[in-house]
Amino acid sequence: MEFKEVLYKFLTDKDNVSYEELEFLFVELKKIIYFAIKDFLKDDTTNYKYKLLTTEYVCEDTYSDKIISCVEEIFPLLVAKIYKEKEKILNVIQNRNQSYIKSYLKTIVKNNFILDPLKKYKSEFAFEKISLNEPEHRESTDKTREESLESPVNLENEILLFDEANHLIDLLQKNLTEKEKKVLCFDEYKLEDCIKDSSKDATYKGRERYRKKLKDIMLKHKYPYEIYEYAVEKGILMSEICKKICL
Numbered sequence: 001m002e003f004k005e006v007l008y009k010f011l012t013d014k015d016n017v018s019y020e021e022l023e024f025l026f027v028e029l030k031k032i033i034y035f036a037i038k039d040f041l042k043d044d045t046t047n048y049k050y051k052l053l054t055t056e057y058v059c060e061d062t063y064s065d066k067i068i069s070c071v072e073e074i075f076p077l078l079v080a081k082i083y084k085e086k087e088k089i090l091n092v093i094q095n096r097n098q099s100y101i102k103s104y105l106k107t108i109v110k111n112n113f114i115l116d117p118l119k120k121y122k123s124e125f126a127f128e129k130i131s132l133n134e135p136e137h138r139e140s141t142d143k144t145r146e147e148s149l150e151s152p153v154n155l156e157n158e159i160l161l162f163d164e165a166n167h168l169i170d171l172l173q174k175n176l177t178e179k180e181k182k183v184l185c186f187d188e189y190k191l192e193d194c195i196k197d198s199s200k201d202a203t204y205k206g207r208e209r210y211r212k213k214l215k216d217i218m219l220k221h222k223y224p225y226e227i228y229e230y231a232v233e234k235g236i237l238m239s240e241i242c243k244k245i246c247l
Contacts, residue, residue, distance in 0.1 A: 185242035
């Protein structure tokens with residue numbers, strides 16, 4: 001199922017869009033919103049988190065479930081915007097590839113539902129700053145995270161976690177040497193074959209190097225440790241790296 005084709009069908013022949021296609025389209029649109037928000041939060045260089053004007057929720061880059069609350073608020077606004085600019089969107093669909101279309105929609109989200117409201121109301125209610133060092137807020141967000149982890153898995157949340165975990169593993173794939181990958185796979189999955197040709201000293205040094213690179217990547221891209229844990233637990237690390245070099 002291709003996003004480009006389903007979006008085109010949604011805009012030109014909505015009555016014949018199946019439930020599966022509609023569900024797929026909505027999840028993809030929510031993912032676009034999600035990453036637009038994350039990009040905005042990553043661009044922020046101050047020691048604050050921002051409350052988007054279009055939502056009543058605080059969007060925090062540290063916690064995916066907080067961003068998803070904002071996604072749900074913005075989602076109907078994006079659908080309305082797509083219909084309002086239907087002809088323009090159809091022109092983009094017909095003349096551009098799928099990657100461009102997603103980037104285009106992401107730009108719409110950023111410009112119309114994040115940056116424009118901030119500019120419009122900057123003098124009064126542009127954003128609410130919340131100190132990261134505020135104890136009451138910290139306790140609240142920790143509790144929210146715990147409740148989220150205990151609640152039933154949300155489809156959109158699961159897909160977003162899966163995408164982020166895959167992106168993290170892709171970064172590891174590109175930045176780790178083969179020896180470092182083997183030590184990583186041994187540490188996470190106890191695959192003896194990964195280090196059978198390595199000395200204890202080489203294994204130790206490989207562990208130091210991959211851990212530093214992993215930490216640097218996660219800090220640079222602002223990934224919480226839960227994303228890495230998810231990649232390990234769901235077997236993404238195993239299927240994308242370990243099976244290819246150790247088994």
